Amino acid sequence: MINLLDLNQRTTMLDYKHRWIELTPRRDTHDGTWRCQFMIIGFKHTSWSYHQGYANGTFASRDAAKSAALEKAKRLVDTLEQTAQDPRPESGLVLEPTRAEFEDCLLRLDVVMALTRLP
Numbered sequence: 001m002i003n004l005l006d007l008n009q010r011t012t013m014l015d016y017k018h019r020w021i022e023l024t025p026r027r028d029t030h031d032g033t034w035r036c037q038f039m040i041i042g043f044k045h046t047s048w049s050y051h052q053g054y055a056n057g058t059f060a061s062r063d064a065a066k067s068a069a070l071e072k073a074k075r076l077v078d079t080l081e082q083t084a085q086d087p088r089p090e091s092g093l094v095l096e097p098t099r100a101e102f103e104d105c106l107l108r109l110d111v112v113m114a115l116t117r118l119p
């Protein structure tokens with residue numbers, strides 16, 4: 001579920017899977033195109049974390065830039081959720097990953113790196 005709150009028409013905060021996504025669109029004064037930065041803020045019992053990035057490319061409208069940034073942020077949240085849901089071995093028990101698990105981990109790392117890379 002996504003709840004939307006527009007703050008002064010500049011920053012939009014959304015609640016997605018118990019994380020806040022902040023969207024901050026900006027217009028380029030030279031060519032009039034739009035870019036949108038996102039920040040994902042997650043709160044835990046004793047700490048908080050954040051991830052930030054931009055939608056890839058520039059856009060003709062503010063809404064298009066915000067939409068692209070939101071989709072990229074949601075993909076990152078989904079990747080973080082999947083990583084958090086992976087079963088952990090019990091304390092003191094060390095398991096060697098299978099080749100498939102190792103390749104899956106590398107693929108997820110590539111996805112996270114690609115999603116968080118600044119343009």
